[in-house]
Amino acid sequence: MLLQIDWFIIIEKFILIAVIVTTALIVAMYSTYAERKIAAFLQDRRGPNRAGPFGLLQPLADGVKLFMKEEIIPLTSSKTLFIMGPLLAMITATMTSAVIPWGWTIDVAGRQVPLQIADINIGVLYIFGVVSLGVYGIMIGGWASNNKFSLIAAIRGASQMISYELAMGLSLIAVLMLVGDLRMSTIVTHQVQHGWNIIYQPLGFLIFFVCALAECNRTPFDLPEAENELNFGYHQEYSSMKLGFYLFAEYINMFISGVVMSTLFFGGYDIPFVNEAAWGPHWWVGLLGFAALMAKAFAFIFLFMWIRWTIPRFRYDQLMNLGWKGLLPLALVNMLITAVVVLLLNK
Amino acid sequence: MGITQILFWALAAIALFSALMVITSKNPVYSVLWLIVTFFTISGHYLLLNAQFLAIVNIIVYAGAIMVLFLFVIMLMNLSKDTEPQKNKWLKLAGAVAGGCLLLVLVAALRNTETRMTELGSGNIGLIQNLGNVLFKEYVVPFEIASILFLSAMVGAVVIGKREKKRVEDEIADAEVVKTEFHQNEPSAFLNR
Numbered sequence: 135m136l137l138q139i140d141w142f143i144i145i146e147k148f149i150l151i152a153v154i155v156t157t158a159l160i161v162a163m164y165s166t167y168a169e170r171k172i173a174a175f176l177q178d179r180r181g182p183n184r185a186g187p188f189g190l191l192q193p194l195a196d197g198v199k200l201f202m203k204e205e206i207i208p209l210t211s212s213k214t215l216f217i218m219g220p221l222l223a224m225i226t227a228t229m230t231s232a233v234i235p236w237g238w239t240i241d242v243a244g245r246q247v248p249l250q251i252a253d254i255n256i257g258v259l260y261i262f263g264v265v266s267l268g269v270y271g272i273m274i275g276g277w278a279s280n281n282k283f284s285l286i287a288a289i290r291g292a293s294q295m296i297s298y299e300l301a302m303g304l305s306l307i308a309v310l311m312l313v314g315d316l317r318m319s320t321i322v323t324h325q326v327q328h329g330w331n332i333i334y335q336p337l338g339f340l341i342f343f344v345c346a347l348a349e350c351n352r353t354p355f356d357l358p359e360a361e362n363e364l365n366f367g368y369h370q371e372y373s374s375m376k377l378g379f380y381l382f383a384e385y386i387n388m389f390i391s392g393v394v395m396s397t398l399f400f401g402g403y404d405i406p407f408v409n410e411a412a413w414g415p416h417w418w419v420g421l422l423g424f425a426a427l428m429a430k431a432f433a434f435i436f437l438f439m440w441i442r443w444t445i446p447r448f449r450y451d452q453l454m455n456l457g458w459k460g461l462l463p464l465a466l467v468n469m470l471i472t473a474v475v476v477l478l479l480n481k
Numbered sequence: 482m483g484i485t486q487i488l489f490w491a492l493a494a495i496a497l498f499s500a501l502m503v504i505t506s507k508n509p510v511y512s513v514l515w516l517i518v519t520f521f522t523i524s525g526h527y528l529l530l531n532a533q534f535l536a537i538v539n540i541i542v543y544a545g546a547i548m549v550l551f552l553f554v555i556m557l558m559n560l561s562k563d564t565e566p567q568k569n570k571w572l573k574l575a576g577a578v579a580g581g582c583l584l585l586v587l588v589a590a591l592r593n594t595e596t597r598m599t600e601l602g603s604g605n606i607g608l609i610q611n612l613g614n615v616l617f618k619e620y621v622v623p624f625e626i627a628s629i630l631f632l633s634a635m636v637g638a639v640v641i642g643k644r645e646k647k648r649v650e651d652e653i654a655d656a657e658v659v660k661t662e663f664h665q666n667e668p669s670a671f672l673n674r
């Protein structure tokens with residue numbers, strides 16, 4: 135009587151979660167390598183090339199280095215919160231992956247297995263909720279360090295994230311009005327049938343992309359960790375792997391936001407100009423879809439890095455001006471126009 | 482006991498514990514963090530009632546926005562035991578009496594209500610389609626009035642913010658006047674010496 139559960143679903147979801155989280159971690163790990171290689175390429179250098187062939191073992195070496203370093207917890211810090219900060223940053227970074235459809239539904243031994251951890255009714259809002267929780271990792275870490283510079287950097291970062299969340303949400307509403315559903319799986323299938331959202335929402339995508347840069351604290355919006363002009367950042371007191379977790383969470387965020395943008399605007403796991411739904415629910419079709427989504431996400435990661443090594447950092451007032459006086463009205467206008475057009479076409 | 486019931490009791494226990502921690506924590510920052518935990522457990526209850534929209538909006542608005550602002554203020558004010566004003570003994574007593582009265586009224590009001598069985602996990606009244614239909618068809622006038630109320634509150638907040646800024650600017654201007662006067666006086670002061 136107790137706990138009558140479909141055990142297959144538990145096992146299926148457990149495997150899916152393990153695979154997806156591992157993928158996110160590995161991608162984040164190699165993003166650090168890719169970032170250094172791309173930076174080197176853009177600056178006409180060689181980049182890391184000592185550990186392993188082409189320096190491919192560099193992330194492992196970095197990880198070992200971070201683990202081996204001495205761990206310092208400041209005496210006057212609130213110890214629990216100090217440890218919780220990087221933990222929260224990692225958790226919120228990986229949580230978004232739960233609602234993303236990673237590929238076509240596949241057929242495993244007569245069972246229909248969707249490659250999505252949870253196809254909830256409110257998928258887009260869930261993403262939005264997790265994004266809004268991302269502030270806590272920064273704020274708690276910055277405050278618990280008991281250092282004025284950390285606190286100021288944390289507040290800088292949090293106010294930046296709050297400001298850009300608004301424009302991000304408004305640009306999402308335009309997408310939702312097009313699709314008419316908040317489910318992530320419906321958003322993808324709608325795009326498979328009617329063409330990608332980027333065709334109908336170029337401005338919305340641009341706003342979302344800029345906001346995603348800001349939410350990931352990437353250049354040109356990396357004020358929370360402006361090391362040369364504003365002192366280091368909210369992780370100033372952190373050392374060893376705790377610092378590593380903060381930096382790592384940023385790369386996971388970058389990967390996940392690449393995936394989210396591909397899903398919302400670039401058809402998700404859809405391969406362009408190919409009708410792969412007709413091939414049936416084989417495992418390799420699912421894998422192909424997964425590969426397509428990954429390719430799109432990697433393109434975004436490359437774009438993020440390209441921007442980082444090309445554009446200098448904004449000043450704080452410029453950042454706020456862009457967010458509140460530039461992106462927010464633009465997103466509102468975009469939403470209004472989309473609403474009017476959708477209403478006229480539906481009549 | 483099904484899985485829903487187990488989840489309900491676990492969530493209820495965590496909700497009560499974290500709510501108690503909110504009011505017993507010495508440090509206000511910890512209070513805010515425990516309050517966020519409470520919001521999460523309440524969202525969990527909403528999920529058990531299959532009200533997914535309500536659950537996620539609770540997290541976005543309360544845990545994601547309002548509590549962040551609370552944290553901002555508390556972190557910047559740097560509250561600690563030394564700076565905390567000591568409340569009057571009579572004030573404390575009055576607070577306890579007032580809180581007790583509120584508790585009495587609430588208990589009296591809730592005691593005689595008929596207990597309805599709620600559908601756990603099956604009803605779909607809380608899903609976003611139904612909620613939208615109800616809000617924009619049956620209750621569209623109160624909904625719009627509420628939005629106007631929000632708008633006026635926003636305008637009010639902006640006006641208050643603007644006024645503060647103007648005062649600060651005036652102060653800066655005053656300071657500059659003083660500074661220029663000082664500078665003008667400086668050579669003569671130097672000569673006099």
